[in-house]
Structures are given as C-alpha cells and as structure tokens.
Amino acid sequence: AVKLGNVTILATGGTIAGSGATSTTTVGYTAATVGVQQLIAAVPELAKVANVKGEQVFQIASESMTNEHWLTLGKRVNALLAQNDVDGIVITHGTDTMEETAYFLNLVVKSKKPVVLVGAMRPSTALSADGPINLYNAVLLAASQEAVGKGVMVAMADQIHSARDVSKTNTSTPDAFKTSELGMIGYIQGNKPFFYRVSTRKHTTETEFDIANLQSLPQVDIVYGYANMNTVALDAFVANGAKGIIHAGTGDGSVAAKVKPGLVAARKKGTLIVRASRVGQGILARNGEANDDELDFVVSDTLNAQKARILLMLALTKTNDSKAIQRMFYTY
Numbered sequence: 577a578v579k580l581g582n583v584t585i586l587a588t589g590g591t592i593a594g595s596g597a598t599s600t601t602t603v604g605y606t607a608a609t610v611g612v613q614q615l616i617a618a619v620p621e622l623a624k625v626a627n628v629k630g631e632q633v634f635q636i637a638s639e640s641m642t643n644e645h646w647l648t649l650g651k652r653v654n655a656l657l658a659q660n661d662v663d664g665i666v667i668t669h670g671t672d673t674m675e676e677t678a679y680f681l682n683l684v685v686k687s688k689k690p691v692v693l694v695g696a697m698r699p700s701t702a703l704s705a706d707g708p709i710n711l712y713n714a715v716l717l718a719a720s721q722e723a724v725g726k727g728v729m730v731a732m733a734d735q736i737h738s739a740r741d742v743s744k745t746n747t748s749t750p751d752a753f754k755t756s757e758l759g760m761i762g763y764i765q766g767n768k769p770f771f772y773r774v775s776t777r778k779h780t781t782e783t784e785f786d787i788a789n790l791q792s793l794p795q796v797d798i799v800y801g802y803a804n805m806n807t808v809a810l811d812a813f814v815a816n817g818a819k820g821i822i823h824a825g826t827g828d829g830s831v832a833a834k835v836k837p838g839l840v841a842a843r844k845k846g847t848l849i850v851r852a853s854r855v856g857q858g859i860l861a862r863n864g865e866a867n868d869d870e871l872d873f874v875v876s877d878t879l880n881a882q883k884a885r886i887l888l889m890l891a892l893t894k895t896n897d898s899k900a901i902q903r904m905f906y907t908y
C-alpha cells in the first residue's frame with residue numbers, strides 16, 4: 577500500500593464554512609458557521625489521499641482578517657511544519673483576503689513543505705457547492721511530492737496559483753481566482769497535480785523575514801487614487817501614525833498634483849511611501865510617473881496594493897532604509 581502523507585487542515589472560516597437558508601442561496605448566506613470536523617466529514621474521499629487532521633484556528637469572514645490573525649496563523653504553520661509527522665498544510669479561508677494571507681505566508685513560512693490555501697465561492701449548503709472538491713484538491717496537493725518547494729499556493733477551481741501573483745477577480749463566480757498575465761502555475765486533474773511554471777521570486781525558506789518574535793506589525797495603510805481625489809485620507813493616515821503608505825495610483829502609479837505634496841511631506845517625516853497601481857497588471861516603473869530617486873519613494877514592481885502593504889509591513893520590521901526596501905520589492 578502507498579504510504580499517505582500527513583496533512584493538517586487549519587480552518588479559519590469563510591464561505592467554505594458558510595451556510596445559507598436554501599440550496600439556491602449563493603449570496604446573502606452566513607460565512608464561518610461550519611466547523612473543521614464537519615468540513616472534513618463532508619469529504620470522506622480525503623482519507624484516500626492523506627491522513628488528515630483538523631484544527632480550528634479562527635472562525636471568521638476573511639474581510640475581518642487582521643495582522644494579529646496573520647501572526648498567529650504564521651506561527652502555527654511554522655510550528656506544525658517543523659514536526660516530522662506533518663507533511664503539508666491546508667488552510668481553509670474566506671476568499672476576500674485569501675490572496676493577502678497567502679502572500680503573507682509566502683514571505684514568512686520557514687519550510688519547503690507545501691502550504692495550500694483553499695476556499696469556496698458557494699456556501700456548503702448550495703447546489704454544486706465548490707468547497708468539497710476544492711478541499712479535496714487542496715489536500716491532495718498538500719500531500720504531493722510535486723508541491724514541495726513551490727511556495728505558498730492557492731488551489732481553487734482545479735487550478736494552482738502561486739501566492740504572489742494570484743488575485744480574486746470576480747465577486748461571486750466559482751472561477752473567481754486568476755493569475756491573469758503572469759499565469760497560474762498548474763492544474764489539478766484526475767487526482768494529480770500538474771505543474772507548468774514557477775515564479776522567479778524568492779519565497780518561504782529564501783526570505784529574510786522572521787515572525788517568531790513579533791507580536792505586531794507596523795501600521796501601513798492604502799490610499800486609493802481616482803479622478804478628483806482629495807487629500808483627506810492620506811493626511812488622516814499619516815496623522816494616525818502610519819509607518820508606511822501604499823499609494824494605489826491611477827495608471828502606472830501616477831499621483832494627482834494635489835496629493836503629491838502630502839506624500840512628499842509624509843516621506844520627509846519618515847513615513848515610507850510605496851507607489852503601486854490600481855490597474856492590476858504591469859510593472860510600476862521606477863522614476864516613471866514620479867522621480868522616486870529624488871523623492872525617496874519605493875515602487876511596488878508588479879505587486880497590487882494589498883500585497884505591497886504586506887511586503888512593506890514585513891520590510892519595516894527589518895529596516896527603514898528605502899533602498900533596502902526597494903530591493904525587497906524586486907526580490908519577493
């Protein structure tokens with residue numbers, strides 16, 4: 577008989593653990609109601625691909641995820657993966673901030689063992705609920721040799737995405753997760769993962785970040801760019817003590833004339849400024865829409881604003897040097 581891998585499922589809530597009033601309730605249901613043992617019991621097929629254990633870490637909708645949740649989860653993942661009797665981890669998670677949690681873990685997990693985030697777009701009570709098959713695929717992926725060393729992954733709708741590049745791209749359809757231009761890394765088909773590409777960016781055991789002794793992360797906020805933008809949000813975040821600001825600018829990270837003096841003043845007072853884009857694809861050109869060298873700004877490379885926020889928080893636990901932080905944005 578083939579020896580099965582040991583996979584721990586860490587449950588955090590979300591729609592995969594959600595329930596609705598009827599079988600056709602696919603919106604307006606309640607997330608985070610079903611416990612991890614019930615999730616596992618609903619998919620007896622899991623026992624064919626791994627020895628599965630469950631742990632309820634949180635029971636929340638993922639829009640309420642906080643830095644503190646991430647530190648707790650990251651430490652638990654590292655503790656479990658340090659054990660000889662754990663071969664991989666699956667994290668069930670709400671889909672709204674799944675890409676953020678995945679990228680955070682991609683930067684702080686200290687192991688080559690597979691870590692797979694999974695969720696559902698339809699609650700467990702719905703017709704054609706996607707949670708059970710997504711969970712099955714995630715567990716077989718986490719138990720597979722092929723997934724070792726690939727960094728943190730998101731497994732949704734038979735596709736494998738790398739944490740750095742994946743995004744939720746639809747409010748409600750089951751195929752919501754995409755890595756549009758950079759491309760997903762593989763498929764799961766016929767009970768097997770198939771990989772086709774890997775990111776060139778460093779992750780997990782290759783990063784310089786260590787959360788073992790951290791109780792909190794520096795405050796970093798996002799300012800969204802739009803026509804007729806005013807300066808109120810930026811000024812309020814800076815007055816509130818933000819250590820970093822992600823400016824999710826229009827286009828290639830352009831900054832409205834009215835907003836620029838506030839960013840420059842914040843930087844002079846010590847706040848790190850990262851220019852990102854609201855567009856969703858493409859490289860943020862350094863010294864393009866602003867003279868970053870002169871203004872001492874950092875650019876986000878291809879990271880979207882919510883992921884740039886995570887990298888900047890972790891970067892600020894190591895250094896305040898903008899050049900070192902810019903290097904990190906071209907590394908991870």
Ligand SMILES: NC(=O)CC[C@H](N)C(=O)O
Nearest residue numbers: 590591637638670671672
């Ligand atoms: N499909 C989902 O998981 C969304 C439910 C909820 N808003 C969450 O992110 O947890």
